[in-house]
Amino acid sequence: MATGAAMADEDAELVINGEIEMIERTTPPAHLDGALGDTIMSGWIFREDETQAFQMDDFENPAMIYVDKAMDMFETVDGAAGQACSSCHTDVAEFEGLRTQLPRVNEATGKLETMEDIINGCRTGRMQADAWKWSSEEMQSMVSLIGLQSRGMPMDVAIDGPAQSFWEEGKEMYYTRYGQLELSCANCHEDNWGNMIRADHLSQGMTNGFPTYRLSATRLISQHNRFRGCIRDTMAESFAEGSDEFRALELYVASRGNGLSVETPAVRQ
Numbered sequence: 102m103a104t105g106a107a108m109a110d111e112d113a114e115l116v117i118n119g120e121i122e123m124i125e126r127t128t129p130p131a132h133l134d135g136a137l138g139d140t141i142m143s144g145w146i147f148r149e150d151e152t153q154a155f156q157m158d159d160f161e162n163p164a165m166i167y168v169d170k171a172m173d174m175f176e177t178v179d180g181a182a183g184q185a186c187s188s189c190h191t192d193v194a195e196f197e198g199l200r201t202q203l204p205r206v207n208e209a210t211g212k213l214e215t216m217e218d219i220i221n222g223c224r225t226g227r228m229q230a231d232a233w234k235w236s237s238e239e240m241q242s243m244v245s246l247i248g249l250q251s252r253g254m255p256m257d258v259a260i261d262g263p264a265q266s267f268w269e270e271g272k273e274m275y276y277t278r279y280g281q282l283e284l285s286c287a288n289c290h291e292d293n294w295g296n297m298i299r300a301d302h303l304s305q306g307m308t309n310g311f312p313t314y315r316l317s318a319t320r321l322i323s324q325h326n327r328f329r330g331c332i333r334d335t336m337a338e339s340f341a342e343g344s345d346e347f348r349a350l351e352l353y354v355a356s357r358g359n360g361l362s363v364e365t366p367a368v369r370q
């Protein structure tokens with residue numbers, strides 16, 4: 102059981118631009134069965150004051166430059182079909198709420214789809230444009246722009262019905278010990294959240310802020326890139342970004358944070 106809970110700033114409240122109130126801590130979803138105690142918490146709570154402040158102000162948040170770039174891309178024709186995103190989607194605001202549901206099972210294909218999959222599906226299928234690489238600046242900027250439309254809304258991924266087998270696969274990965282260090286995701290983010298690991302204050306490993314802008318890397322980080330980094334820290338071979346394994350893991354990790362609001366794009370050290 103984590104002992105460092107008291108280290109997480111109990112008084113901090115996430116209010117963006119002085120107006121958008123976030124649910125940065127709440128009651129855990131039932132499926133966690135007490136594994137994280139009586140409160141799930143956004144990663145924002147564990148960051149230093151300065152990093153927190155960057156995220157609370159859109160004029161300070163360095164990720165917003167990429168959101169602006171994505172807005173330009175949204176309106177720019179690309180690909181052989183001569184279309185822009187905006188040719189078919191007149192207003193990005195139509196994507197409000199979408200981020201809270203992803204990843205989800207695509208009814209037509211039966212596959213688990215992420216925001217990256219949906220965007221590339223429109224690019225290749227409808228625009229006849231090249232697919233963007235998973236963690237490319239273009240892709241993560243667009244993922245941020247569309248995710249931002251759900252900011253403040255609680256995460257609410259489905260884990261039953263057609264999603265259940267993917268969810269179970271992701272859950273099994275979460276508790277599998279990887280690498281020479283034989284550490285599972287749970288060993289760090291469930292058993293040791295609140296404690297320090299080297300210079301890092303360990304969070305519960307939530308994904309509600311992704312893509313996150315990392316000040317140390319000076320760029321947007323995708324969820325799969327973060328998973329890869331965490332697995333590499335255990336000295337293990339990792340799965341690839343965009344792999345089915347990481348899609349399943351993304352669903353399971355998202356479900357641990359059901360109830361926390363979308364903070365896209367969040368800021369991290």
Ligand code: HEC
Nearest residue numbers: 184185186188189190196199219220223224227228243247
């Ligand atoms: C030729 C028309 C067309 C173009 C161009 C297009 N889309 Fe789509 N897009 C669709 C259709 C049709 C759907 C499925 C129906 C729907 O949900 O609107 C869709 C679905 C989506 C969805 C899922 C919406 C939801 O609520 O499930 C997203 C996100 C999206 N598109 C983003 C984009 C982005 C970003 C671009 C540009 C890179 C783009 N689209 C370009 C036609 C298009």
Ligand code: HEC
Nearest residue numbers: 144284285286289298301302303304306307308327331369
């Ligand atoms: C050796 C410990 C360790 C293991 C094992 C580990 N992580 Fe992490 N993880 C960290 C550290 C340190 C950070 C950065 C500080 C933080 O947010 O906790 C981090 C950050 C994260 C974040 C970003 C949280 C945020 O709010 O920005 C996610 C998501 C995450 N990890 C998921 C995972 C998943 C999924 C696994 C298993 C595949 C995993 N981690 C395994 C140490 C670990």
